[in-house]
Amino acid sequence: MTEKRDYRDTVFLPKTEFPMKAGLPQKEPGIQARWEAEKLYEQLRDARRGRPKFMYHDGPPYANGDMHIGHALNHTIKDMVCRTQNLLGKDAPYVPGWDCHGLPIEWKVEEQYRKAKKNKDEVPLLEFRAECRAYAQHWVDVQRGQLKRLGVMADWDNPYLTMQPESEATIVAELLKFAESGQLYRGAKPVMWSPVEKTALAEAEVEYEDITSTQIDVAFEIVESTIPELVGAHAVIWTTTPWTIPVNQAVAYGPEVEYRLCRKRNYDGRQYLVGLELMAAFGARIGDELIPVKALKGSDLAGTVARHPMHHLGGFFAEPRPLLPGDFVTIDSGTGLVHMAPDHGEDDFELCKAHGLNPKFAVEGDGKYREDWGWLGGQGSVINPKFNAPDGPICADLREIGCLLAASADYQHSYPHSWRSKAKVIYRCTPQWFVPMDQPLAYGRTLRETALSEIERVQFTPEKGRNRIGSMVAGRPDWVLSRQRAWGVPMTLFVNRKSGDYLVDPEVNAAIIAAVRAEGMDAWTPDTAHRFLEGKYDPSEWEPVADILDVWFDSGASHAYVLDSGRWPDLSWPADIYVEGSDQHRGWFQSSLLESCATRGRAPYDRILTHGFTMDAKGMKMSKSLGNTIDPIKVMETYGADIIRLWALTVDFTEDHRIGDEILKGVSDQYRKLRNTFRYLLGALDGYDHAAEGVEVAQMPELERYMLGQLKRLDSTIRAAIDSYDFNEYTRALTDFCNEDLSAFFFDIRKDRLYCDDPAGIERRAYRTVLDILFQALVRYAAPVLVFTSEEVWATRFPDRGSVHLQELHELPEEWLDDALAERFAALRALRGQVLEAIEPLRREKVLGSGLEAEVTVPADAPEGDLAELFITAKVTRGQGGGVTVTRTSDHKCGRCWRHLPDVAEDGDLCGRCESVVGA
Known part of the structure; x- marks a missing residue:
C-alpha cells in the first residue's frame, strides 16, 4: 500500500x-511608558486641532489615599467618553484635576501631630498650610501614576489643582462676584456641625448610619393657659437627644392634632398632656395605663405657657416656655409635643425665630456647653453616648427633680455622621456666611428657580438623575459657604465692626485677587489682610473674616478656573458633559450648578452622566472591616489594566454593580475571545x-x-x-x-x-x-x-x-x-444552528468524526445558498419533510482540505481544487 x-x-x-497569551501585567507598563515618551496626548491634540470641539470637564477626585475600585471605574468611564469622541474625529481634550483643600487632608495632618504629641493650634498657620499642601501633592502624584497605569489618556503634565494659586485666585474672584452682587449674607442658622472636626459640614459631607440612642420623656409643668384644667398639668415631650434639653426654649404642638389630658391608672397626683394616638405608647414607656381626663385640639393650646424642668436654676432657665403651633409636629412617634431648641434644629430655629426666641449659642464648637452656661457648663461632649445615657448627668439631674418620666438606651434610628471622621454630627447654630436660595438675582429669578430651570434643560444619563438632583435643589436650605478651619481658600471679606456689613469695593477686591494669584492662599491671613485696606480705609473699623470656603465651592467653581480661564487653550466654557458617581447629585453636580447659575445664569454643563457604586460579588457594600474590598492596583498586577477596563464597560455602570474574583475570571475569558479574534485577523x-x-x-x-x-x-x-x-x-x-x-x-x-x-x-x-x-x-x-x-x-x-x-x-x-440579503442569511444562520445541533449527537456517539463527514437533508423550503459550505458538511440536499436529518457520507476525504467530495478517488487523494493549487 x-x-x-x-x-x-x-x-x-x-x-x-x-501571542495568544496576553501577559498584560508585564506588557502594559512598557506601552504606557512609550506613550509618555512619545507624548501621545499632545499628538492627539495636534491631530484633532480645528475639528469640532467636545468639552469634557473632569470632576476632581480627592487627593487623599490610593486609587480604589470606584476611582478605577469612574476614570475608565471618563476616559471612554473622551476617547470615543476623539474616535469620532472630534477635538475632545481631557484635563484631569484634584480637589486638594478641606477637612480630610487637614484631619490627616492633625493625626500626624497627635501621634507626635503636637498641638495643631500651636503650629503657625502658614507652616500648617504648607504641610497640608505637601500632603495633598504627595497623593496627587501617587494617584496620577495609578491612573496613568490604568491607561487613562489625559494632560497629566498639566492637571488642575484646587490649591494652585491660579485656581485659588479664581475661586476668590468667584466669591467676590457673589459679594459684589449682594448674594452673600452672614446669619446664625443651625447647620450640620462636627464637634470632632470643629467645623460646619455641607450636606454632601454627611452620611447616615443606624445607631442606638437614649430616648427620654420629660415633663414640662404648665403654668399658664386659657384652659384652667391645664394649669399644673405637665406637657410631655419625647426626644432622642437629651443633650438639647439644656438649650430648650419652647414646646411645639400640632394645631390639627388630637390631644388628651390624662392621668395614670395608679394616680400619682399628676396629669399629663400627650397626643391621643400616642397615649398607649407613652403609657408603655412609663409602665402604667393612661386614663383620659379631657379631650383637646392642638389649636386649643394657643397661649399656653410651661416652664423648663430646671427653672429653679434661674436666669435663662426661669424664662417662660411658650407652647407654639408647628405644622411639622406629627403623631408618628413620641408624645405629639416637641421640645424646641432653636440652636439645634431647623424647624426649632424657624418656629422660635417667628416668635422672637433667638439662639443662645450654648454649645461650643467642640460639643461642650459654654463654661458660663447655667446647667452643665463646661461639660460634654454632647455626642458622647455616656453623656446622654439614662445614668448620665442630664438624665440624673432631671430624675432628681422628678421630671424624667422614662429613659431607655434602646432607640434605633438613622443618624448623620461626618463622611470623613465617621463621628456623629449635630445641628448647631453658629454665625456663618450663606448664599440665599430664594433672593431674586439681577435677572429677576431666584437662585433656586434658575437652578431648577437648568435641571429641566440639562440632559441626564440615566434620566432618573433629573428627579434626584431636582428634589434636592427644590428642598435645600440656603448654601452655607463658611468653614471654621485652616486648610482652604480664605473668605476674603472685611466686615464693618459697627454695622456688620461686608466691604464691597471692586478696587480692593482686585488687589486681593492679584495677591492670591501671585502668592496663593497665604496672601490672606487674619494678621496680614489689613494691608489691602491701606490708604483707603481705617483698618481698625474693619475685621477680616477668618473662615475658609466650603470645599464644594472650590470644586463647584472649577468650571471657571479650568474651562473659562484660558490656562488651557484647548478648553472652552461650558462643558458638554460632567461625569461622576450618583452621590455627586448632592455634591459636585449641585455645587457647580449653583455657583454657575449665580454668576452666569446657567449650568456649566449640558449633560450629566452618572454611575452607581461598586459592590462585592454578593452585592454587599465594600468595607475594609468586612475584608471584601477589591484593590484595582492588585488587579492590574494580576490580570492587567485592560481587564479592569473591560469589566467597567461591560457592567451596567448606571446602576450599582458588582466585582469579585469569579466576575474578573469571566471578564478574562471574554478578553481572551476578543484577543483571539485579533490574533486570527493578524494571522x-x-x-x-x-x-x-x-x-x-x-x-x-x-x-x-x-x-x-x-x-x-x-x-x-x-x-x-x-x-x-x-x-x-x-x-x-x-x-x-x-x-x-x-x-x-x-x-x-x-x-x-x-x-x-x-x-x-x-x-x-x-x-x-x-x-x-x-x-x-x-x-x-x-x-x-x-x-x-x-x-x-x-x-x-x-x-x-x-x-x-x-x-x-x-x-x-x-x-x-442589503436588507433582503441580511434577511436570507438570518434564516440560513438559524438553519445552520439546527444542522449543528443535529450533528452533535452523532459526533458524541463517534458516528461522525466531524461535520465534514455529514450528509444533511434540510427542508425543501430552506433558503438558497451554498449550504454545504455554510454548514461545513460534505453535502446538503433538500428533502420533502420539515426537519433536518444527518447521515455519514460515503465520499472520500481530500488529503489536503479534508473535505469529503465526490471527485476524491480515495481517502488521502486530492480534490480538484487542491490538486490545481498544489500543482500550480
Missing part, C-alpha cells in the same frame, strides 16, 4: 507573532497587500457582502452607543460581533478558503479584503476599551504607522446594507 503524501506544508495557515492577513489583492464589493461572494452589511450595522450601533453614552451596549455589541458573527460563523466557514484556496483566486482574495476591512474597523472600536491590547494589535500589523489612538472611525458605505 502506497503511503499518502502529507500536504500540510501546502496549506496557507495564518502566521503572526502576536489571516499576513502579507496582505490591498493594491495587489483587493476585490471590489460587487465582485465578492454573498457571504462577504453579507458580513460587510453586518459590520455596517455594528458601526451604527457603536455610533449610537457613543451618542447615548451606553458603553455597556458599545462593548456588548463589539464582543457579540466578534464571538458570534466572526469566530463562530464567518471565520469558521471561511477557514477552508483561507487555508486551501489558490491565493490568486478571487474568493480567497475577497475574504482577505473583508478581513482587512474588519481589522481596520474592529481595532478602532476596541481601542477606547482595550487601550493597551489594541495598541499591541495595531503595532503588530503596522509598526511604523504611529499609535492606534490617533486613528478615527471611517464612514462605512450605506450601499453595504
Whole structure:
C-alpha cells in the first residue's frame, strides 16, 4: 500500500507573532511608558486641532489615599467618553484635576501631630498650610501614576489643582462676584456641625448610619393657659437627644392634632398632656395605663405657657416656655409635643425665630456647653453616648427633680455622621456666611428657580438623575459657604465692626485677587489682610473674616478656573458633559450648578452622566472591616489594566454593580475571545497587500457582502452607543460581533478558503479584503476599551504607522446594507444552528468524526445558498419533510482540505481544487 503524501506544508495557515497569551501585567507598563515618551496626548491634540470641539470637564477626585475600585471605574468611564469622541474625529481634550483643600487632608495632618504629641493650634498657620499642601501633592502624584497605569489618556503634565494659586485666585474672584452682587449674607442658622472636626459640614459631607440612642420623656409643668384644667398639668415631650434639653426654649404642638389630658391608672397626683394616638405608647414607656381626663385640639393650646424642668436654676432657665403651633409636629412617634431648641434644629430655629426666641449659642464648637452656661457648663461632649445615657448627668439631674418620666438606651434610628471622621454630627447654630436660595438675582429669578430651570434643560444619563438632583435643589436650605478651619481658600471679606456689613469695593477686591494669584492662599491671613485696606480705609473699623470656603465651592467653581480661564487653550466654557458617581447629585453636580447659575445664569454643563457604586460579588457594600474590598492596583498586577477596563464597560455602570474574583475570571475569558479574534485577523492577513489583492464589493461572494452589511450595522450601533453614552451596549455589541458573527460563523466557514484556496483566486482574495476591512474597523472600536491590547494589535500589523489612538472611525458605505440579503442569511444562520445541533449527537456517539463527514437533508423550503459550505458538511440536499436529518457520507476525504467530495478517488487523494493549487 502506497503511503499518502502529507500536504500540510501546502496549506496557507495564518502566521503572526502576536501571542495568544496576553501577559498584560508585564506588557502594559512598557506601552504606557512609550506613550509618555512619545507624548501621545499632545499628538492627539495636534491631530484633532480645528475639528469640532467636545468639552469634557473632569470632576476632581480627592487627593487623599490610593486609587480604589470606584476611582478605577469612574476614570475608565471618563476616559471612554473622551476617547470615543476623539474616535469620532472630534477635538475632545481631557484635563484631569484634584480637589486638594478641606477637612480630610487637614484631619490627616492633625493625626500626624497627635501621634507626635503636637498641638495643631500651636503650629503657625502658614507652616500648617504648607504641610497640608505637601500632603495633598504627595497623593496627587501617587494617584496620577495609578491612573496613568490604568491607561487613562489625559494632560497629566498639566492637571488642575484646587490649591494652585491660579485656581485659588479664581475661586476668590468667584466669591467676590457673589459679594459684589449682594448674594452673600452672614446669619446664625443651625447647620450640620462636627464637634470632632470643629467645623460646619455641607450636606454632601454627611452620611447616615443606624445607631442606638437614649430616648427620654420629660415633663414640662404648665403654668399658664386659657384652659384652667391645664394649669399644673405637665406637657410631655419625647426626644432622642437629651443633650438639647439644656438649650430648650419652647414646646411645639400640632394645631390639627388630637390631644388628651390624662392621668395614670395608679394616680400619682399628676396629669399629663400627650397626643391621643400616642397615649398607649407613652403609657408603655412609663409602665402604667393612661386614663383620659379631657379631650383637646392642638389649636386649643394657643397661649399656653410651661416652664423648663430646671427653672429653679434661674436666669435663662426661669424664662417662660411658650407652647407654639408647628405644622411639622406629627403623631408618628413620641408624645405629639416637641421640645424646641432653636440652636439645634431647623424647624426649632424657624418656629422660635417667628416668635422672637433667638439662639443662645450654648454649645461650643467642640460639643461642650459654654463654661458660663447655667446647667452643665463646661461639660460634654454632647455626642458622647455616656453623656446622654439614662445614668448620665442630664438624665440624673432631671430624675432628681422628678421630671424624667422614662429613659431607655434602646432607640434605633438613622443618624448623620461626618463622611470623613465617621463621628456623629449635630445641628448647631453658629454665625456663618450663606448664599440665599430664594433672593431674586439681577435677572429677576431666584437662585433656586434658575437652578431648577437648568435641571429641566440639562440632559441626564440615566434620566432618573433629573428627579434626584431636582428634589434636592427644590428642598435645600440656603448654601452655607463658611468653614471654621485652616486648610482652604480664605473668605476674603472685611466686615464693618459697627454695622456688620461686608466691604464691597471692586478696587480692593482686585488687589486681593492679584495677591492670591501671585502668592496663593497665604496672601490672606487674619494678621496680614489689613494691608489691602491701606490708604483707603481705617483698618481698625474693619475685621477680616477668618473662615475658609466650603470645599464644594472650590470644586463647584472649577468650571471657571479650568474651562473659562484660558490656562488651557484647548478648553472652552461650558462643558458638554460632567461625569461622576450618583452621590455627586448632592455634591459636585449641585455645587457647580449653583455657583454657575449665580454668576452666569446657567449650568456649566449640558449633560450629566452618572454611575452607581461598586459592590462585592454578593452585592454587599465594600468595607475594609468586612475584608471584601477589591484593590484595582492588585488587579492590574494580576490580570492587567485592560481587564479592569473591560469589566467597567461591560457592567451596567448606571446602576450599582458588582466585582469579585469569579466576575474578573469571566471578564478574562471574554478578553481572551476578543484577543483571539485579533490574533486570527493578524494571522489571516499576513502579507496582505490591498493594491495587489483587493476585490471590489460587487465582485465578492454573498457571504462577504453579507458580513460587510453586518459590520455596517455594528458601526451604527457603536455610533449610537457613543451618542447615548451606553458603553455597556458599545462593548456588548463589539464582543457579540466578534464571538458570534466572526469566530463562530464567518471565520469558521471561511477557514477552508483561507487555508486551501489558490491565493490568486478571487474568493480567497475577497475574504482577505473583508478581513482587512474588519481589522481596520474592529481595532478602532476596541481601542477606547482595550487601550493597551489594541495598541499591541495595531503595532503588530503596522509598526511604523504611529499609535492606534490617533486613528478615527471611517464612514462605512450605506450601499453595504442589503436588507433582503441580511434577511436570507438570518434564516440560513438559524438553519445552520439546527444542522449543528443535529450533528452533535452523532459526533458524541463517534458516528461522525466531524461535520465534514455529514450528509444533511434540510427542508425543501430552506433558503438558497451554498449550504454545504455554510454548514461545513460534505453535502446538503433538500428533502420533502420539515426537519433536518444527518447521515455519514460515503465520499472520500481530500488529503489536503479534508473535505469529503465526490471527485476524491480515495481517502488521502486530492480534490480538484487542491490538486490545481498544489500543482500550480
